[in-house]
Each structure stands twice: as structure tokens, then as C-alpha cells.
Amino acid sequence: MTTEHLIQPDWPAPQNLRAAVTTRLLPGASQPPFDAFNLGAHCGDAADAVAANRQRLIELAALPHPPHWLSQVHGTGVHRVLSREPVSMPRQADAAVTDVPGAVLAILTADCLPVLFATKNGSEIAAAHAGWRGLAAGVLEATVAAMRSAPENILAWLGPAAGPAHYEIGEEVRAVFVDPDPAAATCFVAIRPGHWLVDLYALARRRLAAAGVTAVSGGDLCTISDPQRFYSWRRDGRTGRMASLVWLAR
Structure with missing residues (x-):
């Protein structure tokens, strides 16, 4: 399996941490337009194809246990995972945190920003789903607050998302960020009246820094501009989802 098929985050993670996107x-069962390795259960793909892909994911990514999938709602809820084995019904939340070795956290995205967290000593991990709504609402701050470690001891990695050269938004989205934080205007570039390009990565770094997390890596993989590797809702509309995974080795 090449790095193009399964991405390994490049960050100064502790030795007992494992992560993959x-x-x-990846060789999967999904048919167009979800071809081939769609892991999203609520985007219109055949349920049996998604189930087959999720089962194969365990082998392809060498997962110690099936992932703890979430029912993501673009909010700020953080679920604390207390067991290696996932529950039958996904919890409604947009982030998860755990200190249980072998428990696999998973975030599904197709333009929204997945953010993986780990403590520098390898005692705790977290994962968050941060589209613009979640970023504005404070999902990253909520995730950091839910971790039992001090923010200065936390590492973060920004995964594949809609990149700053391609993610166009309207004035109402810009205002959500700039009205409470005028300095966030540096994360937007005007392209025509009422329309802007937004840098989700820069917004995430601002939010993380404000929460005390400054050791941030990643933020260089654009989903919109790479149709070969990545699903993109903004580019394609009806499409699949990738998973960003993190766990502690036992």
C-alpha cells in the first residue's frame, strides 16, 4: 500500500501513537460516484458497500479494534471513549477523546477539517471534525478542554480539507469569524464583491493558539484540488467520505 492510498500524518507524535487517513x-466496494473506499454511512452509498469498506479498513490500517464512529452534526459535542470496543449506535458528537490504549477514534470528512490531537507523553488522544460551522462554534476549544492534559503538552495535526486556494465562501461566513475576532480577517482573501477564499487551516491555528495549543502540524492537503485521492463535497456534491484515525498502541 503506497502513501497515496493511506496517508500517515507527519508530526512529532509520541512513539506509542498511531494515526492514518x-x-x-484504497481497494473498496463502493461504486461511482462513491468509488471506491467510501466510509460514510449517510451520504447515499449502498449500506453493504460501506459496511464492507469499514470492515476492510481494520485490516488495511492495522487497527487493533473497530473505530468509534461518531454521528457528526457540525457542533461542539465531545465524546469521551472509555472502552476499546465501540458501541452499536454512534454517539452524536463532533469530537472524541480517550486515554484507553487500543481505542480507535475516527472522524469522517469530505472538505471539513479533521484535527488529530495527542499529548507529548502519549497518554491521551483526541480527534475533531471542524468545518467552518464547528470552527466558529468552538469545537477545537471544546476538544482541548475535554483533554486531561495542559494545552502546552498537546500536539495537533490538521488533515485534508478544502484548501485556501479553492474554498470560496460568502460574506455571512466571513462575518461569523471576523466580527468577534477582527484579526481573523487575515484568513480571508476577497475575490469579488461578497465572496472570499477562506483558509480553514489558518483559522484552526488561530483557535488552537487561543486555547493554548501551539504545536500544530499539517494543513497542506487540499481535498478540492485532488480528485484522485480525496472526496470533496464542494467539488462533486454527491460523494463519499474519508476517515482520519488515531489510536494509542497497547
Whole structure:
């Protein structure tokens, strides 16, 4: 399996940490437009194809246990995982945190920003789903607050998301960030009246820094501009989802 098929985050993670991001290039059961390795259960793909892909994910990513999938709602809820084995019904939340070795946290995205967290000593991990709504609402701050470690001891990695050269938004989205934080205007570039390009990565770094997390890596993989590897809702509309995964080795 090449790095194009299964991405390994590049960050100064502790030795006992494992992480991976899936791509649509993995050998899967999904048919167009979800081809081939869609892991999203609520985007219109056949349920049996998603189930087959999720089962195969355990082998392809060498997971110690099935992932703890979430029912993501673009909010700020953080679920604390207390067991290696996932529950039958996904919890409604947009982030998860755990200190249980072998428990696999998973975030599904197709333009929204997945953020993985780990403590520098390898005692705790977290994962968050941060589209613009979640970023504005404070999902990253909520995730950091839910971790039992001090923010200065936390590492973060920004996964594949809609990149700053391609993610166009309207004035109402810009205002959500700039009205309470005028300095956030540096994260937007005007392209025509009422329309802006937004840098989700820069917004995430601002939010993380405000929460005390400054050791941040990643933020260089654009889902919109790479149709071979990544699903993109903004580019394609009806499409699949990738998973960003993190766990502690036992």
C-alpha cells in the first residue's frame, strides 16, 4: 500500500501513537460516484458497500479494534471513549477523546477539517471534525478542554480539507469569524464583491493558539484540488467520505 492510498500524518507524535487517513484509492466496494473506499454511512452509498469498506479498513490500517464512529452534526459535542470496543449506535458528537490504549477514534470528512490531537507523553488522544460551522462554534476549544492534559503538552495535526486556494465562501461566513475576532480577517482573501477564499487551516491555528495549543502540524492537503485521492463535497456534491484515525498502541 503506497502513501497515496493511506496517508500517515507527519508530526512529532509520541512513539506509542498511531494515526492514518484513508483515501478513495484504497481497494473498496463502493461504486461511482462513491468509488471506491467510501466510509460514510449517510451520504447515499449502498449500506453493504460501506459496511464492507469499514470492515476492510481494520485490516488495511492495522487497527487493533473497530473505530468509534461518531454521528457528526457540525457542533461542539465531545465524546469521551472509555472502552476499546465501540458501541452499536454512534454517539452524536463532533469530537472524541480517550486515554484507553487500543481505542480507535475516527472522524469522517469530505472538505471539513479533521484535527488529530495527542499529548507529548502519549497518554491521551483526541480527534475533531471542524468545518467552518464547528470552527466558529468552538469545537477545537471544546476538544482541548475535554483533554486531561495542559494545552502546552498537546500536539495537533490538521488533515485534508478544502484548501485556501479553492474554498470560496460568502460574506455571512466571513462575518461569523471576523466580527468577534477582527484579526481573523487575515484568513480571508476577497475575490469579488461578497465572496472570499477562506483558509480553514489558518483559522484552526488561530483557535488552537487561543486555547493554548501551539504545536500544530499539517494543513497542506487540499481535498478540492485532488480528485484522485480525496472526496470533496464542494467539488462533486454527491460523494463519499474519508476517515482520519488515531489510536494509542497497547
